[in-house]
Each structure stands twice: as C-alpha cells, then as structure tokens.
Amino acid sequence: QKEVEQNSGPLSVPEGAIASLNCTYSDRGSQSFFWYRQYSGKSPELIMSIYSNGDKEDGRFTAQLNKASQYVSLLIRDSQPSDSATYLCAVNRSGGSNYKLTFGKGTLLTVNP
C-alpha cells in the first residue's frame, strides 16, 4: 500500500461547480496534512493545512480530515478555470525531529469554462 494515495484523474468539472479531491494515507501516526497546488512547470504552492479532525475553510477552499478513516479531502467551491492544476496531498508524521512531507502523486483538475 502506498503511503499517500490520490486519484490521479484527470478530474474535469464545469466552471462554477464544486471540485472534490480525495486523499488517503497509511501511517496512523500522521498528524499534519497539507494541500498544495502545482501548475504545469511550476513548483508546489501551499493552499491549505489541517491538523485536527473536521473541516477547515479558507475562502473557496475547504479541507476535511478524518483521522479514524485516514482520509483527507479538499473541496473547491465555485471552481474557476484558473483552478486548473495538479493538487498534491502531503502528510507529515510530526513529532521529534521528523518534519519531512510524504506526497501523493497528485490529482489533475481541469475546470472547463
């Protein structure tokens, strides 16, 4: 089982719709969870972090975390063509000196005008 799994997509949604991106992780000791957006040829850009079970909202983005199910998701409301990118889920075990992130392969999102 891969440490962090994402549906590679592509996920295609119409402009104005809600895009739902999912991620599962295998390490039950994981404590910190992040979503990065990566445009083609660019580096990852941090868009959301979540540390506790439940929902966290920031503008059009909502991150959801369920540690019991080892599941984290990202909802993008009112999707715009500029949201078209690869979305990377990243997980950190935290604690001690371990700060490294483990990434999924990413989900390619296409928002159609």
Add this chain to the structure above:
Amino acid sequence: DTGVSQNPRHKITKRGQNVTFRCDPISEHNRLYWYRQTLGQGPEFLTYFQNEAQLEKSRLLSDRFSAERPKGSFSTLEIQRTEQGDSAMYLCASSEYYEQYFGPGTRLTVT
C-alpha cells in the same frame, strides 16, 4: 518576505559531471528541505536541515549526493558524477514550523 529562492533555475549537464544547486530560504525559517520531483510524481524527500544540522537523509540520497547548510542560512545540494536518472526538478522548501513553502525549483537535465 521574498520567498524561497533557488539558483540556477535550469541546468543542463553531461553525464559524469558534477553540479551544485543553491537554495536561499525565507529569512526567519530555521528548517530547510530538499525534494526531488520527476514527471507525474509528487515530490520525494531527500534531506532536511534544522539550522546548520542535517537531521534526516532519505535512502534516495546516494553517496553521490551531498547537502550542506554551513551557517544555517542558505543550503547547497551537490550531485557528483551525474547520471541520466538524476534528471528531475530539485525543489527546496523552508518552514518555521510544519508548513513548508517551496522555491521555484532547479530543473536538471543530464544528457
């Protein structure tokens, strides 16, 4: 806050040559990370510094790879005797705590 910077942005080298990349983190960040990303994959962790101490190295980091952060500020990543399999985007990130911010990356092409 000028963000994380990396130089060079692109590097083309011949197999067997040595290359060195530089990363300047966000000024107040004491943690610095190197990752490698190939096409269609997420970034893979290479190594991590807290101040000048290298605290963790991935087994991906073979003997040909070495990283330094001599004064706890900028860092360098050197690859000796490059191989075609080293072709990738090399990403640097920095953090104050858990949230890591990436630089623009250095794209290495080994011919």
